[in-house]
Amino acid sequence: MKKIIIAGAGHGGIAAATLLAREGFDVTIYEKKQRNELGYDQVDSVHLDGFERSGVPVPEQYMVHRTGIAFRLPGQAAAALKQGVKEGTMNVEIPRKALYDWIIAPAEEAGVKFVYGVTVEGPIVLGSRVAGLKTSEGDVLADLVIDAAGVYSPVRSNLPESFGIQQSPAKYEVLHPRRYFFSRDPEAGEPENVYSVTVLPTPFCGIMWAIVKDDEVDVLLASFEDLGDEEYEEKLAQLKAVTPQIGELKRGGKLPDIPSRQPLSMLVADGYAAIGDAAFMTVPLKGSGVGHSLRAGKMLAETVIADKNGFYNRETLWPYQVRFFEAIGHGSALMAVLKNELPTITLDSLEYIFTAGIVSPELLEQFGSEAGFAKILMNSGIKELTDMGKKIVGHQALRRTIMRGASGLGRCKLVERGMKEKYESRTATKWAKNYDAFFASILKRSLSEAQRIKTGIADASLPEDED
Numbered sequence: 055m056k057k058i059i060i061a062g063a064g065h066g067g068i069a070a071a072t073l074l075a076r077e078g079f080d081v082t083i084y085e086k087k088q089r090n091e092l093g094y095d096q097v098d099s100v101h102l103d104g105f106e107r108s109g110v111p112v113p114e115q116y117m118v119h120r121t122g123i124a125f126r127l128p129g130q131a132a133a134a135l136k137q138g139v140k141e142g143t144m145n146v147e148i149p150r151k152a153l154y155d156w157i158i159a160p161a162e163e164a165g166v167k168f169v170y171g172v173t174v175e176g177p178i179v180l181g182s183r184v185a186g187l188k189t190s191e192g193d194v195l196a197d198l199v200i201d202a203a204g205v206y207s208p209v210r211s212n213l214p215e216s217f218g219i220q221q222s223p224a225k226y227e228v229l230h231p232r233r234y235f236f237s238r239d240p241e242a243g244e245p246e247n248v249y250s251v252t253v254l255p256t257p258f259c260g261i262m263w264a265i266v267k268d269d270e271v272d273v274l275l276a277s278f279e280d281l282g283d284e285e286y287e288e289k290l291a292q293l294k295a296v297t298p299q300i301g302e303l304k305r306g307g308k309l310p311d312i313p314s315r316q317p318l319s320m321l322v323a324d325g326y327a328a329i330g331d332a333a334f335m336t337v338p339l340k341g342s343g344v345g346h347s348l349r350a351g352k353m354l355a356e357t358v359i360a361d362k363n364g365f366y367n368r369e370t371l372w373p374y375q376v377r378f379f380e381a382i383g384h385g386s387a388l389m390a391v392l393k394n395e396l397p398t399i400t401l402d403s404l405e406y407i408f409t410a411g412i413v414s415p416e417l418l419e420q421f422g423s424e425a426g427f428a429k430i431l432m433n434s435g436i437k438e439l440t441d442m443g444k445k446i447v448g449h450q451a452l453r454r455t456i457m458r459g460a461s462g463l464g465r466c467k468l469v470e471r472g473m474k475e476k477y478e479s480r481t482a483t484k485w486a487k488n489y490d491a492f493f494a495s496i497l498k499r500s501l502s503e504a505q506r507i508k509t510g511i512a513d514a515s516l517p518e519d520e521d
Protein backbone atom coordinates (compact mmCIF):
# COMPACT_ATOMS: atom_id res chain seq x y z
CA MET A 55 0.00 0.00 0.00
CA LYS A 56 1.45 3.39 -0.99
CA LYS A 57 2.09 5.74 1.89
CA ILE A 58 1.20 9.41 1.65
CA ILE A 59 1.92 11.90 4.40
CA ILE A 60 0.54 15.39 4.59
CA ALA A 61 2.14 18.34 6.36
CA GLY A 62 -0.56 20.44 8.07
CA ALA A 63 -4.33 19.96 8.10
CA GLY A 64 -4.91 22.54 5.35
CA HIS A 65 -8.24 22.33 3.52
CA GLY A 66 -6.81 21.13 0.20
CA GLY A 67 -4.70 18.50 1.92
CA ILE A 68 -7.74 17.11 3.72
CA ALA A 69 -9.77 17.07 0.50
CA ALA A 70 -7.00 15.18 -1.34
CA ALA A 71 -6.48 12.84 1.62
CA THR A 72 -10.14 11.83 1.69
CA LEU A 73 -10.21 10.85 -2.00
CA LEU A 74 -6.87 9.04 -1.74
CA ALA A 75 -7.86 7.08 1.36
CA ARG A 76 -11.07 6.00 -0.39
CA GLU A 77 -8.85 4.53 -3.12
CA GLY A 78 -6.91 2.51 -0.57
CA PHE A 79 -3.88 4.74 0.02
CA ASP A 80 -2.38 4.86 3.50
CA VAL A 81 -2.74 8.57 4.36
CA THR A 82 -1.59 10.38 7.51
CA ILE A 83 -1.88 14.10 8.27
CA TYR A 84 0.55 15.71 10.76
CA GLU A 85 -0.92 18.84 12.31
CA LYS A 86 0.79 21.04 14.90
CA LYS A 87 -2.44 22.10 16.60
CA GLN A 88 -4.81 19.96 18.62
CA ARG A 89 -8.08 19.00 16.96
CA ASN A 90 -10.13 21.46 19.04
CA GLU A 91 -7.75 24.30 18.17
CA LEU A 92 -8.19 23.97 14.40
CA GLY A 93 -9.69 27.01 12.72
CA TYR A 94 -10.16 30.39 14.32
CA ASP A 95 -12.69 33.14 14.83
CA GLN A 96 -13.62 33.49 11.19
CA VAL A 97 -16.64 32.98 9.00
CA ASP A 98 -15.54 31.98 5.52
CA SER A 99 -17.33 33.03 2.42
CA VAL A 100 -16.93 30.22 -0.12
CA HIS A 101 -18.29 30.01 -3.66
CA LEU A 102 -20.56 27.04 -4.26
CA ASP A 103 -18.17 26.06 -7.04
CA GLY A 104 -15.50 25.37 -4.43
CA PHE A 105 -17.63 22.53 -3.11
CA GLU A 106 -19.37 21.43 -6.27
CA ARG A 107 -16.18 21.05 -8.29
CA SER A 108 -14.24 19.35 -5.53
CA GLY A 109 -16.66 16.59 -4.71
CA VAL A 110 -17.02 17.88 -1.13
CA PRO A 111 -20.78 18.06 -0.43
CA VAL A 112 -22.22 21.58 -0.18
CA PRO A 113 -22.99 22.40 3.49
CA GLU A 114 -26.51 23.48 2.65
CA GLN A 115 -27.29 24.67 6.15
CA TYR A 116 -24.77 27.49 5.60
CA MET A 117 -26.05 28.62 2.20
CA VAL A 118 -27.05 32.29 2.00
CA HIS A 119 -27.89 34.80 -0.73
CA ARG A 120 -24.73 36.50 -1.88
CA THR A 121 -24.45 40.18 -0.87
CA GLY A 122 -22.75 42.63 -3.20
CA ILE A 123 -19.82 44.57 -1.77
CA ALA A 124 -20.18 48.35 -1.42
CA PHE A 125 -16.83 50.03 -1.99
CA ARG A 126 -16.18 53.16 0.05
CA LEU A 127 -13.50 55.78 -0.10
CA PRO A 128 -11.48 56.22 3.11
CA GLY A 129 -13.38 58.35 5.60
CA GLN A 130 -16.65 58.28 3.67
CA ALA A 131 -19.91 56.75 4.81
CA ALA A 132 -21.64 56.39 1.46
CA ALA A 133 -20.64 53.78 -1.10
CA ALA A 134 -18.72 55.17 -4.06
CA LEU A 135 -19.34 52.02 -6.08
CA LYS A 136 -21.47 48.93 -5.60
CA GLN A 137 -20.87 45.46 -6.85
CA GLY A 138 -23.80 44.02 -8.79
CA VAL A 139 -24.89 40.51 -7.88
CA LYS A 140 -27.17 38.37 -10.05
CA GLU A 141 -30.41 37.81 -8.21
CA GLY A 142 -30.59 34.51 -6.43
CA THR A 143 -26.81 33.91 -6.40
CA MET A 144 -26.06 31.66 -3.47
CA ASN A 145 -22.90 31.45 -1.42
CA VAL A 146 -21.71 29.45 1.54
CA GLU A 147 -20.97 31.44 4.71
CA ILE A 148 -19.52 28.93 7.13
CA PRO A 149 -17.66 29.37 10.43
CA ARG A 150 -14.11 28.06 10.08
CA LYS A 151 -14.56 25.52 12.88
CA ALA A 152 -17.76 24.15 11.30
CA LEU A 153 -15.92 23.91 7.97
CA TYR A 154 -13.25 21.75 9.60
CA ASP A 155 -15.94 19.52 11.12
CA TRP A 156 -17.55 19.27 7.68
CA ILE A 157 -14.42 18.04 5.91
CA ILE A 158 -12.68 16.08 8.69
CA ALA A 159 -15.59 13.73 9.46
CA PRO A 160 -15.66 12.20 5.94
CA ALA A 161 -11.84 12.08 5.87
CA GLU A 162 -11.78 10.04 9.08
CA GLU A 163 -14.55 7.83 7.74
CA ALA A 164 -12.44 7.17 4.63
CA GLY A 165 -9.56 6.07 6.85
CA VAL A 166 -7.31 9.17 6.92
CA LYS A 167 -5.22 9.23 10.10
CA PHE A 168 -4.88 12.61 11.82
CA VAL A 169 -1.93 13.06 14.16
CA TYR A 170 -2.43 16.25 16.17
CA GLY A 171 0.08 18.15 18.26
CA VAL A 172 3.02 17.21 16.01
CA THR A 173 5.03 19.97 14.38
CA VAL A 174 6.53 19.39 10.97
CA GLU A 175 10.06 20.81 10.93
CA GLY A 176 11.00 20.33 7.31
CA PRO A 177 11.36 17.86 4.45
CA ILE A 178 13.65 14.84 4.35
CA VAL A 179 15.43 15.14 1.02
CA LEU A 180 17.30 12.19 -0.48
CA GLY A 181 19.08 13.14 -3.67
CA SER A 182 16.53 14.94 -5.82
CA ARG A 183 13.52 13.48 -4.02
CA VAL A 184 11.44 14.49 -1.02
CA ALA A 185 11.37 11.22 0.89
CA GLY A 186 9.52 12.22 4.04
CA LEU A 187 9.12 14.75 6.82
CA LYS A 188 11.14 15.71 9.86
CA THR A 189 8.71 16.19 12.73
CA SER A 190 8.87 17.00 16.42
CA GLU A 191 8.20 13.30 17.03
CA GLY A 192 10.92 12.04 14.67
CA ASP A 193 11.36 11.33 10.98
CA VAL A 194 8.61 9.81 8.83
CA LEU A 195 9.27 8.37 5.37
CA ALA A 196 6.66 8.15 2.62
CA ASP A 197 6.10 7.61 -1.10
CA LEU A 198 4.65 11.11 -1.45
CA VAL A 199 4.60 14.23 0.73
CA ILE A 200 1.72 16.66 0.28
CA ASP A 201 2.47 20.12 1.62
CA ALA A 202 -0.68 21.69 3.09
CA ALA A 203 1.04 23.64 5.86
CA GLY A 204 -0.03 27.11 4.79
CA VAL A 205 1.70 30.28 3.66
CA TYR A 206 4.85 29.83 5.76
CA SER A 207 5.13 26.07 5.25
CA PRO A 208 8.38 24.75 6.75
CA VAL A 209 8.43 22.08 4.05
CA ARG A 210 8.43 24.44 1.08
CA SER A 211 10.72 26.91 2.87
CA ASN A 212 13.36 24.25 3.46
CA LEU A 213 13.45 22.63 0.03
CA PRO A 214 16.87 22.89 -1.60
CA GLU A 215 17.12 25.75 -4.11
CA SER A 216 17.90 23.20 -6.82
CA PHE A 217 14.21 22.17 -6.71
CA GLY A 218 13.33 25.50 -8.33
CA ILE A 219 10.42 26.01 -5.92
CA GLN A 220 10.19 29.50 -4.47
CA GLN A 221 10.79 29.15 -0.75
CA SER A 222 9.16 32.25 0.75
CA PRO A 223 6.71 34.93 -0.27
CA ALA A 224 8.24 38.37 -0.81
CA LYS A 225 7.23 41.60 0.91
CA TYR A 226 3.87 42.79 -0.47
CA GLU A 227 2.89 39.21 -1.24
CA VAL A 228 1.04 38.67 2.04
CA LEU A 229 -1.67 40.65 3.75
CA HIS A 230 -1.37 41.11 7.53
CA PRO A 231 -4.94 40.98 8.87
CA ARG A 232 -6.57 42.01 12.12
CA ARG A 233 -10.15 41.05 12.81
CA TYR A 234 -12.47 42.60 15.39
CA PHE A 235 -16.03 41.85 16.41
CA PHE A 236 -18.09 44.65 17.91
CA SER A 237 -21.55 44.61 19.40
CA ARG A 238 -24.09 46.26 17.14
CA ASP A 239 -25.39 49.58 18.38
CA PRO A 240 -29.19 49.21 18.29
CA GLU A 241 -29.68 52.97 18.21
CA ALA A 242 -27.84 53.32 14.91
CA GLY A 243 -30.55 51.83 12.67
CA GLU A 244 -30.05 49.86 9.48
CA PRO A 245 -26.85 50.35 7.48
CA GLU A 246 -27.05 51.55 3.92
CA ASN A 247 -24.90 48.55 2.98
CA VAL A 248 -24.45 45.33 4.91
CA TYR A 249 -20.99 44.62 3.51
CA SER A 250 -18.70 47.54 2.80
CA VAL A 251 -15.06 47.52 1.83
CA THR A 252 -12.70 50.48 1.96
CA VAL A 253 -9.63 50.24 -0.23
CA LEU A 254 -6.74 51.81 1.64
CA PRO A 255 -4.24 53.39 -0.70
CA THR A 256 -0.54 53.80 -0.14
CA PRO A 257 1.06 54.11 2.44
CA PHE A 258 -1.33 51.84 4.46
CA CYS A 259 -1.87 49.80 1.34
CA GLY A 260 -4.61 47.29 2.00
CA ILE A 261 -8.31 46.95 2.72
CA MET A 262 -10.75 47.20 5.57
CA TRP A 263 -14.25 45.84 5.70
CA ALA A 264 -17.28 46.19 7.93
CA ILE A 265 -20.03 43.59 7.80
CA VAL A 266 -23.07 44.68 9.77
CA LYS A 267 -24.82 41.54 10.99
CA ASP A 268 -27.99 41.21 13.08
CA ASP A 269 -26.19 41.12 16.40
CA GLU A 270 -22.61 42.22 15.74
CA VAL A 271 -20.31 44.07 13.37
CA ASP A 272 -17.45 42.11 11.84
CA VAL A 273 -14.45 44.29 11.00
CA LEU A 274 -11.31 43.28 9.13
CA LEU A 275 -8.26 45.46 8.55
CA ALA A 276 -5.49 44.08 6.39
CA SER A 277 -2.35 45.77 5.14
CA PHE A 278 0.48 44.71 2.85
CA GLU A 279 2.77 46.67 5.18
CA ASP A 280 3.42 45.05 8.54
CA LEU A 281 2.29 48.13 10.41
CA GLY A 282 2.22 48.84 14.13
CA ASP A 283 -0.82 49.15 16.43
CA GLU A 284 -1.07 52.89 15.99
CA GLU A 285 -1.77 52.74 12.25
CA TYR A 286 -4.41 50.04 12.71
CA GLU A 287 -6.07 52.01 15.52
CA GLU A 288 -6.14 55.12 13.40
CA LYS A 289 -7.89 53.23 10.57
CA LEU A 290 -10.28 51.60 13.00
CA ALA A 291 -11.26 55.04 14.35
CA GLN A 292 -11.80 56.21 10.77
CA LEU A 293 -14.06 53.23 10.10
CA LYS A 294 -16.05 53.74 13.31
CA ALA A 295 -16.66 57.36 12.42
CA VAL A 296 -18.49 56.34 9.23
CA THR A 297 -20.11 53.12 10.54
CA PRO A 298 -22.41 54.14 13.42
CA GLN A 299 -23.54 50.51 13.92
CA ILE A 300 -20.12 49.68 15.44
CA GLY A 301 -20.66 49.39 19.21
CA GLU A 302 -18.43 47.98 21.95
CA LEU A 303 -15.42 45.81 21.14
CA LYS A 304 -16.22 42.17 21.99
CA ARG A 305 -13.10 40.38 20.81
CA GLY A 306 -10.44 40.52 18.12
CA GLY A 307 -6.79 40.83 17.25
CA LYS A 308 -4.21 39.55 14.77
CA LEU A 309 -5.02 36.66 12.45
CA PRO A 310 -2.74 34.53 10.27
CA ASP A 311 -1.31 36.24 7.19
CA ILE A 312 -3.16 35.81 3.90
CA PRO A 313 -1.11 35.19 0.77
CA SER A 314 -2.01 37.62 -1.99
CA ARG A 315 0.15 36.87 -4.98
CA GLN A 316 0.50 34.62 -8.00
CA PRO A 317 0.38 30.86 -7.36
CA LEU A 318 3.69 29.06 -6.93
CA SER A 319 5.32 28.51 -10.32
CA MET A 320 6.15 24.91 -9.55
CA LEU A 321 3.64 22.94 -7.49
CA VAL A 322 5.42 19.61 -7.77
CA ALA A 323 8.78 17.90 -7.39
CA ASP A 324 9.86 14.29 -7.07
CA GLY A 325 7.94 13.00 -4.06
CA TYR A 326 6.33 16.38 -3.35
CA ALA A 327 3.19 18.40 -4.16
CA ALA A 328 2.11 21.73 -2.66
CA ILE A 329 -1.51 22.75 -2.20
CA GLY A 330 -3.65 25.57 -0.75
CA ASP A 331 -1.88 28.49 0.90
CA ALA A 332 1.37 26.51 0.81
CA ALA A 333 1.12 27.01 -2.96
CA PHE A 334 -0.38 30.54 -2.70
CA MET A 335 -3.72 29.56 -4.26
CA THR A 336 -5.91 32.22 -2.69
CA VAL A 337 -7.15 35.52 -4.14
CA PRO A 338 -8.31 37.64 -1.16
CA LEU A 339 -11.77 39.29 -1.24
CA LYS A 340 -13.00 36.75 -3.77
CA GLY A 341 -13.98 34.04 -1.29
CA SER A 342 -11.58 31.75 -3.07
CA GLY A 343 -8.89 30.45 -0.72
CA VAL A 344 -10.92 27.56 0.60
CA GLY A 345 -12.66 26.78 -2.70
CA HIS A 346 -9.44 26.81 -4.72
CA SER A 347 -7.78 24.53 -2.17
CA LEU A 348 -10.65 22.03 -2.17
CA ARG A 349 -10.76 21.94 -5.97
CA ALA A 350 -6.99 21.52 -6.16
CA GLY A 351 -7.33 18.63 -3.68
CA LYS A 352 -9.46 16.75 -6.17
CA MET A 353 -7.07 17.48 -9.04
CA LEU A 354 -4.11 16.30 -7.00
CA ALA A 355 -5.82 13.10 -5.79
CA GLU A 356 -6.88 12.19 -9.33
CA THR A 357 -3.35 12.77 -10.61
CA VAL A 358 -1.85 10.59 -7.89
CA ILE A 359 -4.39 7.83 -8.52
CA ALA A 360 -3.62 7.96 -12.25
CA ASP A 361 0.08 7.25 -11.58
CA LYS A 362 -0.41 3.47 -11.52
CA ASN A 363 3.33 2.84 -11.18
CA GLY A 364 3.49 4.90 -8.01
CA PHE A 365 6.42 7.02 -9.18
CA TYR A 366 4.98 10.32 -7.84
CA ASN A 367 7.72 12.32 -9.46
CA ARG A 368 7.68 15.71 -11.17
CA GLU A 369 6.70 14.12 -14.47
CA THR A 370 3.78 12.02 -13.20
CA LEU A 371 2.56 14.82 -10.90
CA TRP A 372 2.77 17.42 -13.69
CA PRO A 373 -0.87 16.92 -14.82
CA TYR A 374 -1.92 18.30 -11.40
CA GLN A 375 0.06 21.47 -12.09
CA VAL A 376 -1.38 21.79 -15.61
CA ARG A 377 -4.98 21.22 -14.49
CA PHE A 378 -4.66 23.67 -11.62
CA PHE A 379 -3.22 26.43 -13.81
CA GLU A 380 -5.77 25.88 -16.57
CA ALA A 381 -8.74 26.02 -14.22
CA ILE A 382 -7.54 28.57 -11.64
CA GLY A 383 -3.85 29.48 -11.63
CA HIS A 384 -3.50 31.41 -14.89
CA GLY A 385 -6.45 33.65 -13.95
CA SER A 386 -5.09 34.19 -10.44
CA ALA A 387 -1.68 35.12 -11.86
CA LEU A 388 -3.26 37.78 -14.07
CA MET A 389 -5.07 39.20 -11.05
CA ALA A 390 -1.76 39.27 -9.20
CA VAL A 391 -0.35 41.47 -12.00
CA LEU A 392 -3.03 44.07 -11.24
CA LYS A 393 -2.66 43.65 -7.47
CA ASN A 394 1.02 44.46 -7.77
CA GLU A 395 0.04 47.98 -8.81
CA LEU A 396 -1.71 48.58 -5.48
CA PRO A 397 1.32 50.18 -3.79
CA THR A 398 1.26 52.91 -6.45
CA ILE A 399 -2.38 53.86 -5.85
CA THR A 400 -2.65 57.15 -3.97
CA LEU A 401 -5.79 58.52 -2.32
CA ASP A 402 -6.04 60.95 -5.17
CA SER A 403 -5.97 58.24 -7.87
CA LEU A 404 -8.38 56.08 -5.87
CA GLU A 405 -10.89 58.94 -5.76
CA TYR A 406 -10.51 59.32 -9.49
CA ILE A 407 -11.14 55.59 -10.08
CA PHE A 408 -14.31 55.69 -8.03
CA THR A 409 -15.74 58.95 -9.29
CA ALA A 410 -14.84 58.98 -12.99
CA GLY A 411 -16.79 55.83 -13.89
CA ILE A 412 -13.60 53.89 -14.58
CA VAL A 413 -14.79 50.73 -12.87
CA SER A 414 -18.37 49.66 -13.54
CA PRO A 415 -20.70 47.70 -11.20
CA GLU A 416 -20.80 45.01 -13.92
CA LEU A 417 -17.01 44.63 -13.83
CA LEU A 418 -17.20 44.30 -10.05
CA GLU A 419 -19.92 41.69 -10.45
CA GLN A 420 -17.52 39.69 -12.60
CA PHE A 421 -14.87 40.06 -9.92
CA GLY A 422 -17.25 38.49 -7.42
CA SER A 423 -18.01 35.45 -9.54
CA GLU A 424 -15.73 32.45 -9.30
CA ALA A 425 -14.39 32.51 -12.83
CA GLY A 426 -15.76 35.79 -14.20
CA PHE A 427 -12.99 38.32 -13.64
CA ALA A 428 -10.23 35.87 -14.43
CA LYS A 429 -12.03 35.08 -17.68
CA ILE A 430 -12.17 38.77 -18.62
CA LEU A 431 -8.48 39.10 -17.94
CA MET A 432 -7.66 35.97 -19.90
CA ASN A 433 -9.76 36.95 -22.92
CA SER A 434 -9.58 40.69 -23.32
CA GLY A 435 -8.09 42.26 -20.21
CA ILE A 436 -5.29 44.08 -22.04
CA LYS A 437 -7.66 45.83 -24.43
CA GLU A 438 -10.09 46.79 -21.67
CA LEU A 439 -7.32 48.27 -19.56
CA THR A 440 -5.68 50.04 -22.49
CA ASP A 441 -9.03 51.63 -23.42
CA MET A 442 -9.48 52.62 -19.79
CA GLY A 443 -5.99 54.13 -19.67
CA LYS A 444 -6.60 56.13 -22.85
CA LYS A 445 -9.79 57.60 -21.39
CA ILE A 446 -7.96 58.93 -18.38
CA VAL A 447 -6.61 62.10 -19.81
CA GLY A 448 -6.78 64.07 -16.61
CA HIS A 449 -4.73 61.91 -14.30
CA GLN A 450 -1.19 61.18 -15.35
CA ALA A 451 -0.17 58.96 -12.41
CA LEU A 452 -3.26 56.77 -12.70
CA ARG A 453 -2.92 56.52 -16.47
CA ARG A 454 0.62 55.29 -15.95
CA THR A 455 -0.60 52.73 -13.40
CA ILE A 456 -3.32 51.43 -15.73
CA MET A 457 -1.06 51.29 -18.77
CA ARG A 458 1.55 49.46 -16.70
CA GLY A 459 -1.16 47.01 -15.63
CA ALA A 460 -2.18 46.44 -19.27
CA SER A 461 1.41 45.93 -20.35
CA GLY A 462 1.94 43.58 -17.38
CA LEU A 463 -1.08 41.51 -18.38
CA GLY A 464 0.26 41.17 -21.92
CA ARG A 465 3.69 40.10 -20.72
CA CYS A 466 2.19 37.72 -18.18
CA LYS A 467 0.12 36.02 -20.86
CA LEU A 468 3.26 35.53 -22.95
CA VAL A 469 5.16 34.10 -19.98
CA GLU A 470 2.25 31.81 -19.16
CA ARG A 471 2.33 30.26 -22.61
CA GLY A 472 5.65 28.78 -21.56
CA MET A 473 3.92 26.20 -19.35
CA LYS A 474 3.48 23.16 -21.59
CA GLU A 475 0.90 20.47 -21.13
CA LYS A 476 3.38 17.68 -21.70
CA TYR A 477 6.12 17.49 -19.09
CA GLU A 478 9.65 18.03 -20.23
CA SER A 479 12.28 18.91 -17.65
CA ARG A 480 13.97 21.74 -19.57
CA THR A 481 10.79 23.56 -20.60
CA ALA A 482 9.21 23.14 -17.15
CA THR A 483 12.29 24.61 -15.46
CA LYS A 484 12.43 27.44 -17.96
CA TRP A 485 8.75 28.24 -17.44
CA ALA A 486 9.17 28.45 -13.67
CA LYS A 487 12.26 30.66 -13.94
CA ASN A 488 10.58 33.05 -16.39
CA TYR A 489 7.38 33.26 -14.37
CA ASP A 490 9.23 33.95 -11.11
CA ALA A 491 11.53 36.49 -12.77
CA PHE A 492 8.56 38.24 -14.39
CA PHE A 493 6.67 38.64 -11.10
CA ALA A 494 9.82 39.70 -9.24
CA SER A 495 10.43 42.37 -11.88
CA ILE A 496 6.92 43.87 -11.87
CA LEU A 497 6.83 43.93 -8.08
CA LYS A 498 10.23 45.61 -7.91
CA ARG A 499 9.12 48.19 -10.41
CA SER A 500 5.87 48.92 -8.65
CA LEU A 501 7.61 49.24 -5.28
CA SER A 502 10.19 51.63 -6.63
CA GLU A 503 7.38 53.68 -8.18
CA ALA A 504 5.58 53.62 -4.81
CA GLN A 505 8.78 54.79 -3.14
CA ARG A 506 9.03 57.69 -5.55
CA ILE A 507 5.44 58.61 -4.78
CA LYS A 508 6.07 58.36 -1.05
CA THR A 509 9.13 60.55 -1.18
CA GLY A 510 7.22 63.11 -3.18
CA ILE A 511 9.22 62.97 -6.39
CA ALA A 512 6.04 61.71 -7.98
CA ASP A 513 3.94 62.72 -10.90
CA ALA A 514 5.25 65.99 -12.18
CA SER A 515 8.87 64.92 -12.46
CA LEU A 516 8.11 61.54 -13.99
CA PRO A 517 8.66 61.01 -17.67
CA GLU A 518 5.56 60.57 -19.87
CA ASP A 519 4.08 57.05 -20.03
CA GLU A 520 6.81 54.50 -20.50
CA ASP A 521 4.55 51.69 -21.64
Ligand SMILES: Cc1cc2nc3c(=O)[nH]c(=O)nc-3n(C[C@H](O)[C@H](O)[C@H](O)COP(=O)(O)OP(=O)(O)OC[C@H]3O[C@@H](n4cnc5c(N)ncnc54)[C@H](O)[C@@H]3O)c2cc1C
Nearest residue numbers: 062064065086098099174203204330331336341342343344
Ligand atom coordinates in the same frame (compact mmCIF):
# COMPACT_ATOMS: atom_id res chain seq x y z
C1 LIG B 1 -8.55 36.54 8.07
C2 LIG B 1 -8.73 35.58 6.95
C3 LIG B 1 -9.92 35.57 6.25
C4 LIG B 1 -10.12 34.67 5.21
N1 LIG B 1 -11.32 34.63 4.57
C5 LIG B 1 -11.57 33.70 3.64
C6 LIG B 1 -12.86 33.56 3.09
O1 LIG B 1 -13.80 34.26 3.47
N2 LIG B 1 -13.03 32.62 2.12
C7 LIG B 1 -12.02 31.82 1.71
O2 LIG B 1 -12.24 30.97 0.83
N3 LIG B 1 -10.78 31.92 2.22
C8 LIG B 1 -10.54 32.83 3.19
N4 LIG B 1 -9.29 32.93 3.73
C9 LIG B 1 -8.19 32.16 3.14
C10 LIG B 1 -8.22 30.74 3.62
O3 LIG B 1 -8.07 30.71 5.01
C11 LIG B 1 -7.10 29.91 2.99
O4 LIG B 1 -6.86 30.28 1.67
C12 LIG B 1 -7.47 28.46 3.03
O5 LIG B 1 -7.67 28.10 4.37
C13 LIG B 1 -6.42 27.56 2.41
O6 LIG B 1 -5.31 27.53 3.23
P1 LIG B 1 -4.71 26.15 3.74
O7 LIG B 1 -5.81 25.33 4.28
O8 LIG B 1 -3.90 25.61 2.65
O9 LIG B 1 -3.73 26.66 4.85
P2 LIG B 1 -4.00 27.02 6.35
O10 LIG B 1 -5.41 27.41 6.59
O11 LIG B 1 -2.93 27.97 6.75
O12 LIG B 1 -3.78 25.62 7.07
C14 LIG B 1 -2.49 25.12 7.27
C15 LIG B 1 -2.51 24.13 8.39
O13 LIG B 1 -1.18 23.67 8.58
C16 LIG B 1 -0.85 23.71 9.95
N5 LIG B 1 0.59 23.90 10.06
C17 LIG B 1 1.30 25.00 9.77
N6 LIG B 1 2.60 24.80 10.04
C18 LIG B 1 2.70 23.55 10.50
C19 LIG B 1 3.78 22.77 10.97
N7 LIG B 1 5.03 23.26 11.02
N8 LIG B 1 3.55 21.51 11.39
C20 LIG B 1 2.29 20.98 11.36
N9 LIG B 1 1.22 21.70 10.96
C21 LIG B 1 1.42 22.96 10.52
C22 LIG B 1 -1.65 24.88 10.50
O14 LIG B 1 -1.84 24.76 11.90
C23 LIG B 1 -2.95 24.76 9.72
O15 LIG B 1 -3.86 23.91 10.36
C24 LIG B 1 -9.07 33.80 4.82
C25 LIG B 1 -7.86 33.80 5.52
C26 LIG B 1 -7.70 34.66 6.59
C27 LIG B 1 -6.42 34.61 7.36
